Amino acid sequence: MKLREYIFKRLILLIPVLFGVSIVTFILSDSVGDPVAAYIGTALDKTPPERIEQLRVQLGLDKPILDRFWIYLTRLLQGDWGRSPTLQNQPVLEIIADRFPASAELAVYSMILAIAIGVPLGIISAIKKDKMADQVSRITALSGVSMPIFWLGLMVQIILFNFNVFMDGANLPFNIPYHERLTLNKYVVPRTILFGNFGATGFLLIDSLLNFDIPLFFDVFLHIFAPSFCLSWVQMAIITRMTRMAMLETMKKDFILLARSKGLTERVIIYRHALRNAIIPTLTVAGLALAGLMTGAVLTETVFDWPGLGWWAVESVSVLDTAAIQGFVIITALIYVLSNLAVDILYAVVDPRIRFD
Amino acid sequence: MVSDTEYLGEEIHEDVFSFRVSLKARWKEIRYAISLLRKSPLFIIGFIVIVFLLALAIFAPIIASYGPREFDIRIMNEPPFTTDERTTLKWTGYSSLSGDFDLDPDLKARTWVADFTNNSLDDFMVGTASTDTSEASLLFFENRGATEEKLNWELRDDYFDMPIPEGVTRVVPTAGDLDGDNDTDVIIGGDDGHLYVSLNKGTPATPAWTAFSILNNSAGQMFNFTGQASPSLIDFDSGEEKTYDNGSHLLDLIVTSDIDANTGRYQIYTYMNRGNRTHYSFGVLTYNWAGKPVPYGPKNVTGKILEINPTTATTGSLRIYFAFINNDQRPDMILMFDSGKYEYYTASSVVKDPQFLPLDKSEASVLFEFPALPEEPFLDFRWTDFTGDNASDLIIFANNGSVIYNFQYYEVDGRFHLLGTDEQGGDIWSRICWALRTDFFLAVWIVSVAAVVGTIIGGLAGYFGGWVDNLMMRITDIFFAFPGLILAMSIAAALGPNLFNLSIAMIIVWWSGYARIARGQVISEKNRLYVEAARSIGMGDMRILFRHILPNSIYPLLVAATLDLGGVVLTAAGLSFIGFGAQPGDAELGIMISSGRQYFLSAPWLVFFPGIFIFLIVLAFNLVGDGVRDVMDPKLRR
Numbered sequence: 003m004k005l006r007e008y009i010f011k012r013l014i015l016l017i018p019v020l021f022g023v024s025i026v027t028f029i030l031s032d033s034v035g036d037p038v039a040a041y042i043g044t045a046l047d048k049t050p051p052e053r054i055e056q057l058r059v060q061l062g063l064d065k066p067i068l069d070r071f072w073i074y075l076t077r078l079l080q081g082d083w084g085r086s087p088t089l090q091n092q093p094v095l096e097i098i099a100d101r102f103p104a105s106a107e108l109a110v111y112s113m114i115l116a117i118a119i120g121v122p123l124g125i126i127s128a129i130k131k132d133k134m135a136d137q138v139s140r141i142t143a144l145s146g147v148s149m150p151i152f153w154l155g156l157m158v159q160i161i162l163f164n165f166n167v168f169m170d171g172a173n174l175p176f177n178i179p180y181h182e183r184l185t186l187n188k189y190v191v192p193r194t195i196l197f198g199n200f201g202a203t204g205f206l207l208i209d210s211l212l213n214f215d216i217p218l219f220f221d222v223f224l225h226i227f228a229p230s231f232c233l234s235w236v237q238m239a240i241i242t243r244m245t246r247m248a249m250l251e252t253m254k255k256d257f258i259l260l261a262r263s264k265g266l267t268e269r270v271i272i273y274r275h276a277l278r279n280a281i282i283p284t285l286t287v288a289g290l291a292l293a294g295l296m297t298g299a300v301l302t303e304t305v306f307d308w309p310g311l312g313w314w315a316v317e318s319v320s321v322l323d324t325a326a327i328q329g330f331v332i333i334t335a336l337i338y339v340l341s342n343l344a345v346d347i348l349y350a351v352v353d354p355r356i357r358f359d
Numbered sequence: 360m361v362s363d364t365e366y367l368g369e370e371i372h373e374d375v376f377s378f379r380v381s382l383k384a385r386w387k388e389i390r391y392a393i394s395l396l397r398k399s400p401l402f403i404i405g406f407i408v409i410v411f412l413l414a415l416a417i418f419a420p421i422i423a424s425y426g427p428r429e430f431d432i433r434i435m436n437e438p439p440f441t442t443d444e445r446t447t448l449k450w451t452g453y454s455s456l457s458g459d460f461d462l463d464p465d466l467k468a469r470t471w472v473a474d475f476t477n478n479s480l481d482d483f484m485v486g487t488a489s490t491d492t493s494e495a496s497l498l499f500f501e502n503r504g505a506t507e508e509k510l511n512w513e514l515r516d517d518y519f520d521m522p523i524p525e526g527v528t529r530v531v532p533t534a535g536d537l538d539g540d541n542d543t544d545v546i547i548g549g550d551d552g553h554l555y556v557s558l559n560k561g562t563p564a565t566p567a568w569t570a571f572s573i574l575n576n577s578a579g580q581m582f583n584f585t586g587q588a589s590p591s592l593i594d595f596d597s598g599e600e601k602t603y604d605n606g607s608h609l610l611d612l613i614v615t616s617d618i619d620a621n622t623g624r625y626q627i628y629t630y631m632n633r634g635n636r637t638h639y640s641f642g643v644l645t646y647n648w649a650g651k652p653v654p655y656g657p658k659n660v661t662g663k664i665l666e667i668n669p670t671t672a673t674t675g676s677l678r679i680y681f682a683f684i685n686n687d688q689r690p691d692m693i694l695m696f697d698s699g700k701y702e703y704y705t706a707s708s709v710v711k712d713p714q715f716l717p718l719d720k721s722e723a724s725v726l727f728e729f730p731a732l733p734e735e736p737f738l739d740f741r742w743t744d745f746t747g748d749n750a751s752d753l754i755i756f757a758n759n760g761s762v763i764y765n766f767q768y769y770e771v772d773g774r775f776h777l778l779g780t781d782e783q784g785g786d787i788w789s790r791i792c793w794a795l796r797t798d799f800f801l802a803v804w805i806v807s808v809a810a811v812v813g814t815i816i817g818g819l820a821g822y823f824g825g826w827v828d829n830l831m832m833r834i835t836d837i838f839f840a841f842p843g844l845i846l847a848m849s850i851a852a853a854l855g856p857n858l859f860n861l862s863i864a865m866i867i868v869w870w871s872g873y874a875r876i877a878r879g880q881v882i883s884e885k886n887r888l889y890v891e892a893a894r895s896i897g898m899g900d901m902r903i904l905f906r907h908i909l910p911n912s913i914y915p916l917l918v919a920a921t922l923d924l925g926g927v928v929l930t931a932a933g934l935s936f937i938g939f940g941a942q943p944g945d946a947e948l949g950i951m952i953s954s955g956r957q958y959f960l961s962a963p964w965l966v967f968f969p970g971i972f973i974f975l976i977v978l979a980f981n982l983v984g985d986g987v988r989d990v991m992d993p994k995l996r997r
Contacts, residue, residue, distance in 0.1 A: 022837035033853045140401065144985065148977035150929055152936045153970030154954055160963050300844050301933050315845060316937050319852045327849055335840045 008350050012343055025334040026233040028074055031065075031328040036192050078332070084325030088318045094329035097314065102296070102333075103204025104183055104253035104301070105310030109209070109295030116237035117288055121281070124237070124245025129272065131250065139242060146239025155232045155305035162228060176220075180228045183306045234300055237291055244287045248280035255279070282352075286345055293341030297334035385914075388530045392990040398508060399989070405982025410977055416795035425772045429945040431784040436962045437530030439779040439787075444773040448750055451766045458830065459512040460485070462501060462760035469589070470756055472741045475518070475543045477563035480504040481745055484519070485756075488529035495523050495530045497547065504532040509766065510745065521557050521568045524549065531678075535592035535610040539637040542566070546574060548588030552582065565830055574643075577633060577640040584628070586617025587676045612641050617676040625677040668701060682742030683751055687700060695737070699734040719845030779964040781955055783944075787964065791972050793946035798976065801862055809866045810920045813873025814909060820874070821881030822904045830879070835871035843868045844930060851939040858947065861940035869927070876919055880912030918984070918991045932973050948973045 040244045050113065058064050062073055077083070083094040092100075127139035159180045166177045184206060203209055207226070210219040253276055303312035311330055316328030396402050415422060435447055452850050462468060462485075469486040476482060480502035499519040500512040521656035523530060527549035537544040542559040545568075549555065554574040561567030575581055582588070592610040609632035636639030675697030682691055692704040692715055704715035705926055732740065737758040745752045750767035757763070778787040838846070850864035884890065885908060891904045935941040935949030943954060948969045955965025 019840055021834065023840050026837055027840070030849050030853060034986050076652065079865065137401070144401075144981050145974070145977060148925060148929070148974055148981050150932055150936075150949075150952075150970055150973045150977070152933060153966065153973065156959055156966050157958065159961060159971070160966075163960050242834070294842055297842060297845075300848070304937055315848070320938055321846055331841065331845065331849060334842050334845055338842060339840050356970055 005350060009347055012346060016339060016343065019339060020336075023332065023339070024075060024078065025071075027328055027331045027335070028071055029332065031324045032070075063313065079170040083329050083332075086314075086318060086323055086326035086329070088314065088321055088323045088326055091160055094325050095324070095350065097309065098329060098333055100204075101309060101311050101314055103206075104308060105299070105312060106296045107207065108207045108226060108230055108233065108299065108302075108308060108310060109292055110205075111226055112233035113237060113288060113292045115230055115293065116235035119234070120238040120241030121245050124242040124284070125249060125272065125277065127242065128246045128249030128253070139246075143239040146235050146237075146242075149236060151232055151236055151299075152301040152305050154235060155229065155302055158232060159305070160226050176224060178227070182225065183309055184218070184225055196359050223225075229299075229302050229308055233295065233302050233304075237288070237295075241284060241288055244284045245280065248283045249276060252276045253278040286349075289345060290341060294336055297330075297337050370756075388464075392987075395990045396986050399986045402986030405979040405986065408975055408979035412795055412979065413799065414794050416799050417793040419789075419796055423786075423792040425786040425789035427790070427793035428944060429785060429789075430944075434776075434780050435782050435784040436958055436965070437776055437780040438962070439777065439964050441774060441776045441779065443774040443786075445772040446769040447772060448767050449770045451768065453755075453763045453765050455470065455760040456512075456754065456764050457511065457760070458508070460762045461514070462487075462756075462762065464760040466760055467529075467737045467758055467767050468756040468760075468877065469529075470739055470741055471534050472743050472745075473534040473543050475499070475534070475563060475566075476501060476505070478502075479747075481743060483741075484532045484534055484545065486530035486532040488550075495528050495549075497521075497523060497530055497532060497545075513922060518566060519545070519568065521571055524553075524555050524571045524573075526551055527555075529587060531587065531589045533590045533592045534889075537592075537610065537639040539635075546590050546612075546676040547571070548584075548590045550587045552584040552586060552588055552590055552616070554614070565810070569679060574641075576630065577642050581774045582614070584614060585626075589615045589676060589678045591615075591681065593678060593681050593994055609639065613679060615677045615679050619674065619742070626678070628678060630760050644806065674891035678739075680740070681741060693732075695738065697737055699736040699738055701732060701734070720946060778968045781951065781965050782958050782962075786838040787951075787968055790946050791948070791969060793979075794948045794951060795976070796967065796973065797858065797941070797945070797947045798928055798973075801858065801931050802924050802976075802980075803867060805862050805927050805931070806867045806920050806923050808862075809869035810873045810916060812866065813870035813875075814916060816870070817874035817877030818881050818904055818909050821878035822885055822900070822908065824882075826877070831874065835874050838868065841868075843935065847934060848937070848939050851934060855940065856939045858935075858941050858945060861934055864939075865927065865931060865934075869923070872923075873916060873919065876915055877909070877912065880915055881908055884908045884912050914991060918988050921980070921987050922984035925977040928973065928975050928980065 018075065062070055065073075068322065080105070081095060085091045085176070086094050086097055089097055109344040121141065123139045127136040130136050162178045162180045207219060210216075210222060258271060258276060261275050265276075297311055299310075300312035300315055302308065303310045304316050315330045317323075369526070381949035409810050419427075430446065434443060459611075460483075466487040469488075471484045471486075472481045473484065474481055475484070479522045482502050483498075483500040485498045485500065487498065488941045490693045497519060499515050501515045501518065503511040516735060527547075529550040531548040532545060533547070534545045536542065537546075537556070538558055540559075542561070542563045544556065546554055546556050555570045555571040556574045558569045559566045560569060573581055591613045593613060594610055612630040614628045614630070616626055616628075627993045630641040631641055633642045646679045677697075680693040680695060682693065691706055693701055694704070695701045703718035705718050706715055732755065734736065739756040741754045744750060744753055745754065745764075746766055747770070750769060752764065752766040754762065754764045773785070776786055776788070778791070781787055781790065816831055822826040829959055847861075847868045850867055851861050854860035854863060881904070890908060891905060893907055931940060932947070932952075935947050936953045938953065941947035941950040943950065951969040952966050952973075955962070959966040
């Protein structure tokens with residue numbers, strides 16, 4: 003089977019899954035909220051029943067469920083995802099486009115941190131297997147997995163708050179913030195600058211650098227620090243364990259034995275030969291986790307008031323904002339499925355055996 | 360099983376048929392695994408922590424000094440290591456006072472309490488009626504105040520010596536300052552239906568009483584009631600905004616009498632004092648039971664005339680007692696019948712125009728810890744603050760001459776807040792103990808239901824293969840396509856946020872993982888020899904699957920379930936934190952953090968301790984799960 007055929011087959015297989023996703027989303031949104039109530043808002047009690055009936059007809063709620071599903075599906079494919087009352091009735095797609103960069107920036111930044119800490123920790127723990135260092139890194143990793151991230155976020159906020167109070171007399175040029183994405187009242191950033199001549203990525207760190215706005219960069223950097231620290235703590239734990247396992251597997255392979263017999267130093271064996279082979283599964287896991295984080299770290303974003311998809315998800319679910327729930331459930335599922343597919347295809351490229359399974 | 364073997368007519372090794380034999384073979388492996396686990400320090404630490412937390416959860420009723428829903432806004436946000444300083448009212452329990460009064464067992468006492476001698480100690484005026492001699496007397500007991508509790512009454516014959524009016528065989532006394540000279544005057548109700556008044560023209564210490572004269576109303580008419588008249592002097596309209604001389608702030612008269620033979624109803628008559636400071640003048644009847652409602656008088660909360668419950672209305676006379684029984688500055692009311700039946704009413708309106716709410720006697724003790732009166736005929740009691748500690752006390756005169764008392768006192772709560780209190784005044788340590796119960800139960804319930812459902816579905820898919828397998832695996836694919844937290848959040852919101860729906864939502868999210876594991880296991884097992892043998896003797900598919908294949912593929916599922924427990928606790932707490940699980944008031948660790956969040960900068964312990972406990976549970980589960988996995992997975996055992 004050629005690679006092209008394999009990819010084609012996988013893409014075909016994607017269709018039933020996506021169809022199922024749309025069914026689940028439809029059932030969810032259909033049972034979550036009353037679209038009429040979401041449409042009218044708080045004036046539901048005062049609205050006469052005739053008007054409600056009229057609205058039901060208008061919104062197509064009087065039709066049988068299969069017809070409604072068909073309408074929903076066609077609208078979805080046409081790009082009409084409805085409007086979200088949670089955020090001033092903006093179109094859902096626009097909100098997603100607006101908020102996705104915030105979540106993605108946080109995800110990327112925290113994943114970089116996690117890899118930077120987790121991979122070395124994993125290597126150490128593999129080299130010194132069952133020694134003190136291994137146990138310490140194991141406990142660190144397990145504590146990361148076991149940490150309730152919303153609690154960690156609140157603890158970090160307490161520490162930062164007290165740090166700011168403590169440093170009050172020192173007249174630092176800045177306070178370490180722990181809310182939002184940037185200090186709006188300090189730097190009122192027009193959209194044209196953010197998405198201006200150079201940067202249109204929505205990633206504030208990159209945009210501000212492209213626009214040579216150093217104070218903005220510094221501000222954004224300070225803001226992203228606390229939430230990304232919390233997120234990376236958890237991810238770091240996973241990456242450490244993964245690296246350790248992969249390293250241990252690789253160190254038992256024959257080519258390492260060969261390298262040893264050639265008389266290479268342990269350092270060269272570990273970093274040149276073993277690590278390069280062991281890093282592949284680690285990066286796979288990291289990539290999948292990154293995809294998960296991109297769709298919004300719900301708890302972290304709630305704790306830090308981060309204006310990303312996760313925060314919007316919580317807000318819209320708690321007010322039963324049907325269109326928004328549909329929107330983000332579909333977008334998260336889509337990203338999930340596509341990133342899984344991307345990883346599989348990448349594997350197939352690397353390892354031709356998979357194609358013939 | 361044995362008969363099957365015989366049927367085949369040849370010798371076949373037993374473990375081909377029975378999964379139990381196969382399990383026995385695995386028992387050796389399990390014992391070896393346990394011996395390995397006992398050498399792993401991290402597993403042992405995790406195990407000990409779980410046992411400790413489980414013990415906290417199981418023994419929560421003993422360990423937690425506060426109940427799971429015990430809140431008091433008065434102690435909110437107390438820091439750790441403080442003591443509960445709240446005071447509560449307690450009763451001493453009944454003790455005897457008969458020695459002080461030394462009443463004749465034949466006497467029926469009708470009492471009134473007032474400070475006759477103006478020494479800030481409550482004196483007793485006891486009107487008596489003897490059942491055999493038909494001779495009434497009026498006894499005065501002065502409070503000597505010798506004991507610490509100010510309980511020391513002594514009969515003083517010389518203080519009140521006016522003879523009872525002619526023809527009166529039973530007297531009911533009441534007292535109060537009627538003529539504004541700062542001493543106490545006496546009104547008695549006789550069994551002839553008249554009221555008699557005797558004024559103190561001397562000083563409180565050396566009284567000079569006027570002889571009893573019949574009391575008239577402001578129109579000069581004689582008060583005349585059916586049977587025994589029971590008067591009470593009370594400032595009924597005390598809160599009214601009127602000048603002093605206009606009649607407000609004066610003692611008003613409330614009289615109850617025997618049941619009216621014509622109407623079959625009891626009557627309560629209210630006469631407002633429309634005189635001035637030095638001259639009392641009880642108006643014409645301003646209110647009675649059957650009359651129209653007037654501004655003052657016993658009414659129910661809807662402003663209508665208070666109806667006496669017909670089941671308790673029997674015969675004889677009715678007496679009315681006003682007391683501040685629940686310390687809310689409003690007069691509460693007890694209606695007492697001669698049969699010993701009584702009813703509580705608590706005032707629910709403002710002071711000047713009380714409106715009464717009938718109280719269930721069994722509920723009354725819950726509301727303000729109220730000792731039930733004994734239901735004895737001809738009982739009399741006084742409900743006043745005798746001890747001067749701002750708590751109402753109770754003295755009961757039984758119909759056999761014995762006197763008992765039950766005093767209220769303030770007790771400091773004194774319970775210890777090990778970890779401080781939360782924003783609603785709940786003790787954090789106790790709430791954590793209760794919450795551990797919730798979270799453990801939630802985790803075990805979710806994982807076990809999800810594992811059972813997933814195993815059945817995955818097992819069926821793996822065993823039958825073909826389109827069943829395809830369909831079921833596509834369904835699990837769909838569930839894998841959603842991030843777990845977001846799917847669980849949406850389902851929980853759709854079902855309505857509470858703990859049960861949270862568990863349902865999480866089961867829906869979680870089962871697909873087990874289905875995949877079970878399917879893989881069943882596929883690898885279904886071509887084994889024992890399955891073929893079972894099929895060859897004509898065993899049904901379901902029996903083969905559930906009795907033979909699944910029990911043999913249970914270990915990977917158990918490992919997966921152990922590993923999942925921590926994650927389930929974490930997710931459940933997270934969902935409760937963002938408001939899709941436990942509701943305010945539930946003892947659950949996630950909601951504790953979420954509700955403490957608004958105060959967390961000034962009171963970090965609200966958030967810190969529940970989080971530490973979530974962390975401990977999850978860490979312990981993960982340590983145990985890690986250890987179990989390492990042992991069960993031969994690849995890692997090398």
